[in-house]
Amino acid sequence: MIDSLAVLAVFFGLFFFLSGSIGLLRLPDVFSRLHALAKADNIGLAFVALGVILLEPGLLNDIKVVIIWLLVMAASAVSSHLVARRALRKERDDD
C-alpha cells in the first residue's frame, strides 16, 4: 500500500520533470525556459522526495530529504535569477 503510494508520488514528480524538459526544449526564449524549469525543480522534486520518504521511513532520513529539497529550490532560484539578469543585460546591450 505504502509502496504503491510512493510509486504514484514518483510518477507525479516525473510528469513535472517531463513537462519542464519539454518546456526547456520547445519554448522560444530564455525567460520562459527558466519559468518552465522552475516547475520541474520545485514541484517535481517535491513529489519525488515524497516518494523517497514513503519508501525509506525514519525521522533522520526524512529530515535529510526535506533539507535536500529546500537546498535545490534555493540554488535553482538563485541561478535562475543570475541567468535572467545576464540575459536581460545582453538584450539591453543589443538594443
Next chain:
Amino acid sequence: MISTQLLYALAGVGLFAIGLRATLLHHLLLPRLLALNVCGAGVFLIFIAIAYAGIEGMPDPVPHALVLTGIVVAVSATAMALALGRRLENIKSDAIKSEATKSETLKSAAVKPEAMNDE
C-alpha cells in the same frame, strides 16, 4: 540479453572513442580538453563496470579507489592545461600588439622623411 558489466564496459569504450575522435579532429585547446575529459570518463566507466558484482554483492573496491584518484588527477590536469593555454593566449596577443606598434613606428618614420623632402 547482455550482462550489466558488458553493457557499461561497451558504453565506456564508446565514450572513449567519441572523445578520441574529437581530440584528433579539433585544433583549439578548449574542445580538445573537453574531449580528453570525455575519454577519461570512458576509461573510468570501464573500470567500474569490471568492478561491479551484481545488485546484491559487494563490488571490488580497488578499482573504485583507482578511479577516485583518477577523477582528482583529471581535474588537476585540466587546471594545468587551462593555465598553459591562458599563458599561450597572452603571449600570442602580446606578440600581435608588438607587431602593430612596430609597423606604426615604421610608418611614422617613413612619413617624416617625405615631409622633409617636400619642404
Next chain:
Amino acid sequence: MIEILWFMVDVMLVLLLLALAWTTCSSRDVMRAVTLFIAMGLLLAIIWARLKAPDLALAEAIIGAGISGALLLSAIRDYPSTAIAVDRSPLMHSIINTFTMALTIVMSWAAWHGLNMSDGVRLSEQVASQLAVSGVSNPVTAVLLNFRAYDTLLELAVVLTAVLTVLILNDKRADSTAPGPLLQGMTRWLVPLLVVTSGYLLWVGAHAPGGAFQAGAMLAAAMILLQLAYPSIHQGFNLYLLKILLVIGIFIFVLTGLWMMSVNDDFLAFSPAHAGTLILVIETAATISIAAALTLAYIGGRPTGWEADNHGNRAMTEKGGAE
C-alpha cells in the same frame, strides 16, 4: 521481470550518456559544449550510484561536475571567440573516423573477451578479509589510505605539481563584476553549511561513503562560491599560511610513513592498533591541502602580493604576465 526493468534503466542511462558525450564533442559553441559537459558529469554521478560506487558518485558530482565546470567556465573568458570550427581536410576527417571505428571494434572485442573468458575473481574477498585490521570499515577508504596508501601519496604530489604550474605561469585572474545581493545572500548561509558538510564527509569516510577527497573538494567549492559572490574576499589571505596549507597534506603523509617505517620496518605500514587514528590525521591534512590546491587552481594564478623570488623570473613575469 526485475531484471528486464533494470536492463531498460541501464540502456536508457547508457544511451543518454553517449548522446551527451556526442553533443559535447561536436558542438559548435564553446559555452554550449561546457554546459553539456557539466550535465554529462552529473549523469555520470547517477551512473556511479547505480553501479554501487557511492564514494565515486559524491566525488564525481563535486569534482567532475562542480569544480571542473567552474574551471572551464571561467577559462572561456581567456579565448577571443566562442565559435568552434573544425579545420581538418576531408581526407584527414576520413582517416580519423576509420581509425576511431577500428579502435572501437578492437576495444569492444577486448572488453567482451575479457569479461566472458576471465574467471571472475575479484579482490573483494581479499579486501573484506583484511578490513578488520585496516582501522576503518569503509572498504574504499581502507584501500585508498591503508592498502594502497602509496598511490594516494603520489596523487597528492600530482595535485601539488599541477597547482604549482598554475601558480608559476600566470597572475591572478581579474575579478569578475560583483553579482549582486541575491547571490551574496545565499552564499552567506550556504558556505557555512558546505563547510559543516565537508567536515561531516571527512569524519564519516571511515565507516560510510565519504572521505578526504570529497571533503576537500567540497571545501574548495565553498571557497569558489565565496570568490564568486564577494570577488575580493580572498585578497588579504596570509600568503605564508597559504603556502603551508598547500604542502601540509604531503608533509603529514610522509611524516607518518617514515614514523611507521621506524616502528614497523616498512614505509606506510600502519600498525593495526593505531591505524584508525593515523588515517583520520592523514585525511584531515589531505583535505586541507586539496581544498587549498583546488581553490588556487580556480583563482588562476599567483595571488596578489605573492612575489616572484628570482630576479630572472621577475623580469619574465613583468614582460609576459601582464594581462
